[in-house]
Amino acid sequence: MECPYYAEQKYMYAGYVEAKILTAQEAEILGYEDGYVDSRDNCKVYVDGFDSKMDARRHLEDLTDCHIIN
Numbered sequence: 001m002e003c004p005y006y007a008e009q010k011y012m013y014a015g016y017v018e019a020k021i022l023t024a025q026e027a028e029i030l031g032y033e034d035g036y037v038d039s040r041d042n043c044k045v046y047v048d049g050f051d052s053k054m055d056a057r058r059h060l061e062d063l064t065d066c067h068i069i070n
Contacts, residue, residue, distance in 0.1 A: 002024055002049075003024065003034055003049025003050055003051065004023070004024050004050075004051065004052070005021055005022065005023060005024070005049070005050045005051070005052060005053050005055070005056045006021070006022045006023075006024070006026075006027040006032055006034070006047050006048065006049050006050070006056070007019060007020075007021055007022075007047065007048050007050060007056040007059055007060055008020045008021075008022055008027075008030075008032065008045065008046075008047050009045070009046045009047070009048075009060070009063070009066075010040075010043040010044070010045050011043055011044045011045075011046070012042060012043045013042055013043060013044075014042075015065065016065045016066070016067060017063050017064075017065060017066040017067065018043070018066075018067050018069065019060045019063070019066050019067065019068050019069065020068070020069045020070055021053055021056045021057060021060070021068070021070055027047065032047040033047070033049070034047070034048060034049030035047070035048070035049075
């Protein structure tokens with residue numbers, strides 16, 4: 001099932017989290033789906049799906065040292 005919103009969380013190896021809330025269309029363009037995980041040179045990426053933008057924001061606000069970009 002497709003979620004209307006996704007939280008992209010980049011756990012930077014420098015010790016902080018960089019995060020964005022994406023629409024379903026934005027996530028699809030990036031190839032994301034709920035439960036997506038990827039390792040990159042400078043971070044580990046996790047993507048979680050949510051039913052509302054507020055639920056995604058609450059999830060990100062609960063993360064330690066998280067910088068929400070949007």
